[in-house]
Amino acid sequence: MAARMMGMPVGDAASTMLGAALSPGAAALADATVNFFLVALMWVVMMVGMMMPSAAPTILLFSALERKRTATDRIASFVAGYFAIWSAFSIAAAAAQTVLSHTGLISMQMATTSAVLGGTVFIAAGLFEFTPLKERCLVHCRSPLEWIPRHMRPGQLGAFRMGVEHGAYCVGCCWALMLLLFVGGVMNLIWVAFLATIVLVQKVLPGGVTLARFAGVVLVVCGIALLARPLIFA
Template identity: 50%
Template sequence: MGQAGTLDAVLRRDRRATVLTLVTVVVLAWGYLLLGAGMDMGSAMAGMTMPVAWSPGHAALMVVMWVLMMLAMMLPSAAPMILLHGTVSRRRDPERGGRRALLFAVAYAAVWGGFAIVATAAQWALEQAGVLTPAMSVRTATAASLLFIAAGIYQFTPLKRACLRHCRSPLEFLAAHWRGGASGAFAMGVRHGAYCLGCCWAMMLLLFVGGVMNLAWIAGLALLVLAEKLMPAGQVVSWVLGAGLIGWGVVGLVAVAV
């Protein structure tokens, strides 16, 4: 086998290993959520009225829950970018390319880890204000409707459109932002994570509508994110989704008014 054949074999092996790693992380994250993320969700769903007291331990548990929830929702749609970065890194530097691809993925996850900390702080503030139910959803139909409308409007903004374009075009992203070395791989992962966050943060707010631990709601939002990033007509999907969210919110406000 020649040098080119050896490199191709290494690339195939690395690609399989990367796919297996991503699948394992996503499955473990979903498994953790399915098991209740360390909380007594049965009591919450049964109508418990007293909020859980926030201690350092509870706050840490909430951060872990949010981190794993973000990984479960976002890694599937980021997989094409992570795999392409790994392939290009290996071709440029067969010896260290695999480690740099790992740094890219870790940096991407770190961005969503930062979002998880902010989301935990928002959850705490909303709970202290009496806005959230024990199931971690907003208490009033008006608040839910306004969140739908806000998320829908964001789908039509230039920022959303620009971020979605970068998320949907791995080759374009790598061509425009490639940086060599370990620090370059990490910086690229952060940049891609930032584009992904810019694309999806408003959708993540809808977790406070269906309930932060409502697994069907989480899965539905994850599928919508996956559709607008990976489907051929993803931009159209994004606009249709935006129109649907605005319409849903308006209907909700009308229902409250009457």
């Protein structure tokens, strides 16, 4: 994918033959489709890596309750449902990245090239930390012991639906923080690990709502500083 972005030849014999067999328009569409698939796949893998640590307590609790109440193994269905909703988010994020790439607002390192856009995303993510939606979703993610027994559904499909529902709360809690990947760089592993740590701290440590609001203040301040930087150094 990096080679494609830099304009380097990446085709093998099969892709060369395919390109020769297609019209220029069809070949361009096929290439764009492959690129989008790669970007979406990258986002899916990244979301799994970032969210698994904070989702682990809920998954382990579901596993423990399942072993006590039934011999059926539904843990995989629950996890699949959880990451199905994050996969949908990944496709949306890949679409946003594609648009930003075509408008020149994202660099080769997949980070925004606009201080205004970066500062705006920081401020928006910070303000979201104070919203009732953030608090509701975060409280849900922090209290799986209250939610799982009350929403237990039978069968593999039921476990999958539970995973989807829990994943929807998780996306509602963290989507704004995930947008910060466009600012620090989607391929910046240190930035990815930093954001994953923020999510983990908010969901696991005591006082998660307070920690979220503290993070919100820091994000807003960073956003204001980023917006002011071009003015100061103009």
